[in-house]
Amino acid sequence: MSGELSPIDTAKFVAAKRAVQYVEDGMRVGLGTGSTAAWMVRCLGERVRSEGLKITGVPTSTRTAELARQVGIEVTTLDEAKWLDLTIDGTDEYDPDLCLIKGGGGAHLQEKIVATASDRMVVIADPTKGVDMLGAFPLPIEVIPFGLQATKGLVEELLAAMDVLDSKAVLREKGGVPFVTDEGNHIVDLHLKRIQDPRKLSMVLNQVPGVVENGLFIDICDAVVIGHGDGRVEVIDINEGTHEEERIEFADSANIFADI
Incomplete structure (x- = not known):
């Protein structure tokens, strides 16, 4: 084989x-x-x-x-x-x-x-x-469809204060339309390149209204x-x-x- x-x-x-x-x-x-x-x-x-x-x-x-x-x-x-x-x-x-x-x-x-x-x-x-340090792979966050752009904007504002190398937030698409999860939500991929403090980032991301869960497993x-x-x-x-x-x-x- x-x-x-x-x-x-x-x-x-x-x-x-x-x-x-x-x-x-x-x-x-x-x-x-x-x-x-x-x-x-x-x-x-x-x-x-x-x-x-x-x-x-x-x-x-x-x-x-x-x-x-x-x-x-x-x-x-x-x-x-x-x-x-x-x-x-x-x-x-x-x-x-x-x-x-x-x-x-x-x-x-x-x-x-x-x-x-x-x-x-x-x-x-x-x-x-x-x-050696997380962040080269984009960090996904699952967000509810309602108020998506407002949620995305809050996340980008939050990232500006975090110890990450980049702070680009991109709505995930499939076939030219927003990707939909099994729970009916969307995913925003955070291109951070480096996450100095994954534990802190995980906690603060989940405090943003509209964010259901992030992809950091701590x-x-x-x-x-x-x-x-x-x-x-x-x-x-x-x-x-x-x-x-x-x-x-x-x-x-x-x-x-x-x-x-």
Whole structure:
């Protein structure tokens, strides 16, 4: 299978394959959204089919829910599950403290709700997602449609007083029209280049009327699984203070796309 994948896809695949090893029979698992999380959902579906693993998944978007059902994962809502054992998701950036920027896929509101309703959050990533300081990736904020321009203006005014390198706020579009989230809101991407104090920025952004949630995940992620194009994975556990490396063997694995 490795010959069919690019190095970046191999990295995502081995990270996903390692991350789903955290899942145990009977668990309630939050399922992230995005291209890397999709690998995880497929790998988890492979375990369900091959091992008879019994789990319940709580998706963070409609597209993740559709994929989970396709690969045989039982799906429920967070309200039905009430609390989760584990959430596995991707990230757009992570720093040495495992603070994250998420929301490139437009689902950070549901992703943050699900992650904070979990005993543990494990993030899967490729090496390009690691940064010394957050901010190179645009920070998404979800905003309600009513008074959108006023909200955007307040955010820009706020950013002028923050320790960031840039303060450009851009309404996200798809197909020439404003992007709409699963909750019926819009997203404004903040091009900041550098965020000196993510914790402070997260707090003040959520005080702006009209801002529903921002894409900074602070003190939420417990571990990051980093995949490499040669099949290696690194596991950084912030609680245990460990940084381990191993190799994932998958040449004889079943094709995880066979039933999709």
